[in-house]
Amino acid sequence: MKKKLELQTIIVLLCVLTIAGAWIGIQITKDSLGVWSERAEIHFTTPDLLGLGPRSQLQCAGAVVGHVRKVTPSIGPDGQAHFALVAGVKRDYAQWRFVPVGIVKAGVVQSALVPSSITLETSSAPDAIEARNPKSGTPPTLTLQKEKPKNDMNAIVDQYVKLGNQIDSTIRQFTEPQNGRAKSVLQELAEAVPAAASSLQNVESVTTNLKVQVAEDGKIDQTLTSLNASLGRLQTLTDELTKTVGTVNGKMDTSLKKVNTLLDETTSTVNTLQTKMEGFGGTFVGRMLVGKPSETASLGPSPTPKKAR
Numbered sequence: 264m265k266k267k268l269e270l271q272t273i274i275v276l277l278c279v280l281t282i283a284g285a286w287i288g289i290q291i292t293k294d295s296l297g298v299w300s301e302r303a304e305i306h307f308t309t310p311d312l313l314g315l316g317p318r319s320q321l322q323c324a325g326a327v328v329g330h331v332r333k334v335t336p337s338i339g340p341d342g343q344a345h346f347a348l349v350a351g352v353k354r355d356y357a358q359w360r361f362v363p364v365g366i367v368k369a370g371v372v373q374s375a376l377v378p379s380s381i382t383l384e385t386s387s388a389p390d391a392i393e394a395r396n397p398k399s400g401t402p403p404t405l406t407l408q409k410e411k412p413k414n415d416m417n418a419i420v421d422q423y424v425k426l427g428n429q430i431d432s433t434i435r436q437f438t439e440p441q442n443g444r445a446k447s448v449l450q451e452l453a454e455a456v457p458a459a460a461s462s463l464q465n466v467e468s469v470t471t472n473l474k475v476q477v478a479e480d481g482k483i484d485q486t487l488t489s490l491n492a493s494l495g496r497l498q499t500l501t502d503e504l505t506k507t508v509g510t511v512n513g514k515m516d517t518s519l520k521k522v523n524t525l526l527d528e529t530t531s532t533v534n535t536l537q538t539k540m541e542g543f544g545g546t547f548v549g550r551m552l553v554g555k556p557s558e559t560a561s562l563g564p565s566p567t568p569k570k571a572r
Contacts, residue, residue, distance in 0.1 A: 282533060301329050301351025303394035305361075307381070309407040310339075312346050313367040314379035314505060316512035317519060321350050323383040328356040329394075331381070334516065348407075350381070352394035360391035365407045378512065381407065427483050434474050 305321070312334070321329035329352040339345040361383040368380050385391075392403040437448045446454075449470070
């Protein structure tokens with residue numbers, strides 16, 4: 264009987280330890296969204312999500328100061344899409360003051376595991392904002408801007424076009440009459456120096472070839488047109504990748520919501536089981552499991568019946 268009670272006690276202890284371990288695991292999983300480690304919050308609003316999603320990083324001075332916790336889409340009064348983002352800030356950076364504008368760094372290739380990030384800059388200006396715990400007041404709301412590309416391809420193309428126009432203008436000064444003259448500079452030189460006529464013809468041929476290169480619809484223009492077409496295709500590819508990332512982020516968000524729902528149900532089940540375990544100790548079976556003798560056991564042995572005469 265004693266060995267049986269000891270075995271039952273061991274089984275109960277193992278069940279309690281298993282439940283406690285499951286509860287601790289659930290709490291650790293919940294904190295993956297920074298519920299406890301990133302209590303201070305900063306809110307953002309933007310008409311374009313720009314590839315952001317849950318777990319997108321908040322960066323400042325090269326350090327990860329927090330993560331995006333929640334993204335809520337909506338349709339504004341103007342009929343356009345709007346997004347509200349809730350980002351948690353780590354305890355170590357909760358006292359930092361930031362410029363009231365977030366810069367979104369969006370790469371050409373993104374994924375659900377590596378979404379875009381938000382860059383914040385520190386500031387000592389009067390309008391600088393500071394992350395706040397929602398229990399202490401309403402967190403500040405910032406706007407988001409897309410990071411400007413470091414190399415603007417359109418500007419480079421414009422520079423090449425301007426250079427081509429300058430070259431063309433310079434060539435015309437030698438090949439066409441200028442300032443009301445009847446002949447061009449090359450023609451005048453050819454007439455003034457007959458001995459150098461052949462050389463000037465070579466120069467004129469080279470000049471003509473150069474003019475063909477930089478003229479309208481010339482090779483430079485064709486190259487620039489091809490470059491613009493390539494840039495258009497690259498932009499189309501970027502838009503498609505952004506749409507794909509948005510779709511994947513939406514599915515990931517739906518999956519995370521389902522996981523959170525399952526975690527909440529598991530927590531409720533654990534709490535219910537814990538309540539039942541607390542009431543189980545006062546029952547007869549509970550006293551048997553913890554080794555307390557029943558009241559009937561203290562009455563002593565039953566009297567031996569007398570023998571009949």
